[in-house]
Amino acid sequence: MEGAKGAASKDGNQGKEVGAGNNEKFLNPTPMLDELEKGPWPSFISGFKELAERTEKPMLRGVMDQLEYSYNTKMGYWKGGLVTVDGYGAGIITRYSMIKDKFPEAAEFHTMRIQPAPGLHYNTKMLRELCDIWEKYGSGLIALHGQTGDIMLQGIEQDKVQACFDELNQAGWDLGGAGAGMRTAVSCIGPGRCEQACYDNLKVHLDMLRHFVGPLHRPEWNYKIKLKFSGCPNDCTNAIMRSDLAVIGTWKDAIQVEPEEVTAWVEERGMDALVNEVINLCPTRAISLREGQMQIESRDCVRCMHCLNVMPKALSPGKERGISLLMGGKNTLKVGVNMGSMIVPFMKMESDEDIAAFIEMVEGIIDWWDDNGLDHERIGETIERVGLKLFLEGVGMEANINMVTRPRDNPYFKAKY
Amino acid sequence: MAIEVNGVSVETDENGYLVNLEDWTEDVAKILAVGEEIEMTEEHWNLVKFLRGYYDEYQIAPAVKVLTKAIANENGMDKKAASEFLYGLFPKGPGLQACKIAGLPKPTGCV
Amino acid sequence: MSTPEKKWKTVESGPHTYEDALHPVVRKNYGKWKYHEIPKPGVLKHVAESGDAIYTVRAGTPRQDTVDMLRRLCDVADKYSDGYLRFTVRNNVEFLTPNKENVDLMIRELEEMGLPVGGTGMCVSSVSHTQGWLHCDIPATDASGVVKSMMDTVYAEFKDMQMPNKVRLSTSCCSINCGGQADIAVVVKHTRPPRINHDHLSMICELPKAVARCPVAAIRPTVINGKRTLMVDEEKCICCGACFGACPAMEINHPEHSKFAIWVGGKNSNARSKPSTMSIVAHNLPNNPPRWPEVTEVIGKILTAYKEGGRPWERIGEWINRIGWKRFFEETGLTFDEDMIDSYRHARTTFNQSAHVRF
Numbered sequence: 047m048e049g050a051k052g053a054a055s056k057d058g059n060q061g062k063e064v065g066a067g068n069n070e071k072f073l074n075p076t077p078m079l080d081e082l083e084k085g086p087w088p089s090f091i092s093g094f095k096e097l098a099e100r101t102e103k104p105m106l107r108g109v110m111d112q113l114e115y116s117y118n119t120k121m122g123y124w125k126g127g128l129v130t131v132d133g134y135g136a137g138i139i140t141r142y143s144m145i146k147d148k149f150p151e152a153a154e155f156h157t158m159r160i161q162p163a164p165g166l167h168y169n170t171k172m173l174r175e176l177c178d179i180w181e182k183y184g185s186g187l188i189a190l191h192g193q194t195g196d197i198m199l200q201g202i203e204q205d206k207v208q209a210c211f212d213e214l215n216q217a218g219w220d221l222g223g224a225g226a227g228m229r230t231a232v233s234c235i236g237p238g239r240c241e242q243a244c245y246d247n248l249k250v251h252l253d254m255l256r257h258f259v260g261p262l263h264r265p266e267w268n269y270k271i272k273l274k275f276s277g278c279p280n281d282c283t284n285a286i287m288r289s290d291l292a293v294i295g296t297w298k299d300a301i302q303v304e305p306e307e308v309t310a311w312v313e314e315r316g317m318d319a320l321v322n323e324v325i326n327l328c329p330t331r332a333i334s335l336r337e338g339q340m341q342i343e344s345r346d347c348v349r350c351m352h353c354l355n356v357m358p359k360a361l362s363p364g365k366e367r368g369i370s371l372l373m374g375g376k377n378t379l380k381v382g383v384n385m386g387s388m389i390v391p392f393m394k395m396e397s398d399e400d401i402a403a404f405i406e407m408v409e410g411i412i413d414w415w416d417d418n419g420l421d422h423e424r425i426g427e428t429i430e431r432v433g434l435k436l437f438l439e440g441v442g443m444e445a446n447i448n449m450v451t452r453p454r455d456n457p458y459f460k461a462k463y
Numbered sequence: 464m465a466i467e468v469n470g471v472s473v474e475t476d477e478n479g480y481l482v483n484l485e486d487w488t489e490d491v492a493k494i495l496a497v498g499e500e501i502e503m504t505e506e507h508w509n510l511v512k513f514l515r516g517y518y519d520e521y522q523i524a525p526a527v528k529v530l531t532k533a534i535a536n537e538n539g540m541d542k543k544a545a546s547e548f549l550y551g552l553f554p555k556g557p558g559l560q561a562c563k564i565a566g567l568p569k570p571t572g573c574v
Numbered sequence: 575m576s577t578p579e580k581k582w583k584t585v586e587s588g589p590h591t592y593e594d595a596l597h598p599v600v601r602k603n604y605g606k607w608k609y610h611e612i613p614k615p616g617v618l619k620h621v622a623e624s625g626d627a628i629y630t631v632r633a634g635t636p637r638q639d640t641v642d643m644l645r646r647l648c649d650v651a652d653k654y655s656d657g658y659l660r661f662t663v664r665n666n667v668e669f670l671t672p673n674k675e676n677v678d679l680m681i682r683e684l685e686e687m688g689l690p691v692g693g694t695g696m697c698v699s700s701v702s703h704t705q706g707w708l709h710c711d712i713p714a715t716d717a718s719g720v721v722k723s724m725m726d727t728v729y730a731e732f733k734d735m736q737m738p739n740k741v742r743l744s745t746s747c748c749s750i751n752c753g754g755q756a757d758i759a760v761v762v763k764h765t766r767p768p769r770i771n772h773d774h775l776s777m778i779c780e781l782p783k784a785v786a787r788c789p790v791a792a793i794r795p796t797v798i799n800g801k802r803t804l805m806v807d808e809e810k811c812i813c814c815g816a817c818f819g820a821c822p823a824m825e826i827n828h829p830e831h832s833k834f835a836i837w838v839g840g841k842n843s844n845a846r847s848k849p850s851t852m853s854i855v856a857h858n859l860p861n862n863p864p865r866w867p868e869v870t871e872v873i874g875k876i877l878t879a880y881k882e883g884g885r886p887w888e889r890i891g892e893w894i895n896r897i898g899w900k901r902f903f904e905e906t907g908l909t910f911d912e913d914m915i916d917s918y919r920h921a922r923t924t925f926n927q928s929a930h931v932r933f
Contacts, residue, residue, distance in 0.1 A: 081864040082719055085726030088688050090638035090718050097640040116707035117863040120829035125822060126711045127478045128559040133584055135556030141709060142477055166661040167595035170648035177641040186641040190661050193752045200709055212582040220587045237605035238596055239620050248592050256588040263586060264546055266527035279844035283663055286849050287755045287842050323886050329846050352845040359609040379750045380789040380816040382919060383851045421526050523780040
């Protein structure tokens with residue numbers, strides 16, 4: 047907004063020498079792409095150029111040329127194909143140039159999806175090792191991270207894929223998901239740093255994805271299944287919208303209150319802030335003032351997180367913690383956006399047995415969908431088509447009022463009586 | 464690209480799939496299998512025949528799910544065993560190798 | 575094709591392990607954090623029950639990174655955060671250190687590298703986006719370029735915390751919208767039915783699959799020049815592009831007719847209001863590389879109005895719920911038109927089924 051005025055004129059190359067004397071450059075001129083080196087935000091084009099000039103990998107030059115061409119013609123020129131590694135049916139996203147006659151150096155530009163550690167944590171040893179292996183076999187381009195949650199190693203040729211994978215695998219990395227199977231999962235930082243994390247999402251993520259490693263590498267379901275693990279209902283992984291199975295931390299008992307910290311907050315921010323920013327914004331009016339003191343009526347609380355977000359020092363989630371499972375989140379293709387909806391309001395997630403029971407439940411859910419879903423139908427679409435009631439019967443779950451916003455508003459159903 | 468079968472050149476795409484599906488013969492399949500480093504056994508041929516029969520009837524390659532189910536039924540296996548059996552025959556996956564050898568179109572898309 | 579004798583037997587290990595990737599202070603206080611504060615933009619301070627504190631410095635990245643850039647990030651981590659770093663779902667990089675004195679040193683070094691420190695609290699955070707012309711097989715534009723152009727214009731808002739609440743952005747190169755629901759989203763909108771490449775179709779597409787993919791049953795099999803192919807009922811077609819993913823011969827992308835639409839009010843968090851999906855507020859914007867000025871201009875209008883009128887903690891969708899769509903269009907200077915009235919499934923749930931009116 048404000049920055050917009052100055053942006054175009056500001057030199058954003060941030061100390062890198064670009065543009066001086068093109069004579070000895072490895073890359074061909076890319077005047078359109080060069081426009082994206084201007085402005086203050088870090089430029090991916092500057093990064094690509096730096097890498098290409100240092101490594102002189104022909105693929106990088108070809109891809110830059112094709113991208114420049116796309117910027118001129120306003121069309122894309124990659125087509126899919128199939129490349130895999132031994133024993134796997136998925137994990138490599140194959141790209142062949144449709145215009146390789148023009149840009150032979152861009153003929154192949156496949157991506158390897160790699161599963162990062164839950165929570166996207168790295169140490170420099172593992173990240174440097176990843177970079178070294180990738181530079182040895184591939185282009186050196188990496189997207190951190192793809193919308194799938196994968197590390198995207200972008201740009202490798204088919205004949206190098208197996209050797210690259212073997213070396214990555216030896217270093218502890220495995221391919222991510224693609225196609226009609228289990229997909230790479232995503233977790234927020236969880237108990238690694240966040241005081242609001244209500245379960246160990248990193249551990250559940252790791253255990254769950256290891257359990258489903260077969261269907262991740264050898265997809266054979268109706269369509270994809272995505273899992274995301276958020277530590278609390280702030281849902282920093284966007285699980286409700288972006289995953290078929292959204293595992294969201296929550297709690298059952300009362301919000302924990304530190305009265306001195308509440309007082310300190312009010313002293314610092316004022317009574318107006320308490321009323322306007324906390325009490326008035328509670329979606330279920332669960333908070334009130336009694337003789338100047340903040341009172342939370344737990345039975346009215348829906349665990350939305352707002353008051354905890356505003357007063358992190360004074361308020362924290364209750365002690366009886368666990369997860370909610372919501373199901374059916376997916377984006378537009380093709381029936382329209384679908385938000386996940388509540389299926390399991392609460393489940394404890396503390397011991398290994400809790401986690402094992404949860405994984406078993408998820409397995410049952412996926413089995414039901416695998417038997418009842420149609421080709422290219424996500425689990426939320428299957429449930430909408432057959433009805434939530436049939437799903438509950440199928441997986442042996444009891445109906446629960448938390449699954450709906452209200453009872454039905456039409457009388458058309460077949461009752462058992 | 465092209466492969467040579469009994470002295471005749473058969474056109475393939477850059478992944479080795481047939482460009483013209485009507486070019487398929489058992490001899491073509493044998494040459495395609497060599498390219499995939501697969502030694503065709505009776506079990507391989509059964510699967511190839513199943514794929515071709517399915518494609519003839521529905522004009523689409525069967526979903527992997529359909530394939531594993533058929534294998535499971537035929538051999539009295541569970542789904543997991545059927546999947547292992549399938550990847551035992553075609554290590555780089557049924558979509559890539561079995562469809563190619565059976566002369567079916569290349570599976571499309573990543574979404 | 576033949577490979578040398580394979581020495582390594584694949585271990586299907588799944589996600590990489592995380593324990594070795596956690597800073598020792600994180601490992602020690604795992605699950606025992608007490609509270610956090612934001613001492614200044616781009617910096618978080620988390621305090622554990624043990625009394626330990628860890629500082630996080632957060633910086634924006636281009637997302638399309640290189641090994642060179644990641645090695646530089648590793649250098650920063652080795653120097654200032656004991657060799658540990660992580661990334662957020664918004665493509666920001668984070669360095670965690672228990673040493674307070676490293677915070678400013680790190681900020682200086684990151685800024686010198688050209689990486690803006692920020693992305694915390696009430697800011698405009700970086701964009702979740704798709705692959706585009708660089709790598710996707712069905713894109714109508716290049717998300718990375720749109721994102722770079724957009725972030726240049728909200729650079730100050732990324733680095734500061736002056737918005738009513740956080741603003742999350744997304745960008746997608748087709749109507750599938752892999753970028754996701756966001757406070758403000760930039761999504762390609764196709765405006766013409768697919769053009770069919772009959773010469774290629776029967777060779778590269780499975781006909782029944784493409785027919786089944788259409789949400790409005792507008793695709794039918796036909797025969798042209800003796801070849802089995804498909805036809806589109808252009809009256810029925812809603813230009814969604816779903817068929818293109820199944821059948822590359824259904825060419826939906828067009829240099830002029832693939833446009834941009836701007837959507838607002840998506841929210842994933844459960845805080846206050848329930849999660850919400852986005853509404854369209856501008857469309858027919860040109861796909862105009864390399865800087866897409868028409869797109870960034872609309873984003874600027876929305877952000878300016880929201881910054882001005884939003885109350886503390888109101889996300890964009892919540893702000894609009896309070897002031898109403900009428901005032902949203904007035905204050906942003908955008909124009910409501912008949913194409914913004916939903917005509918798809920569940921359309922009536924977006925009609926005003928009440929006598930509530932705003933004048």
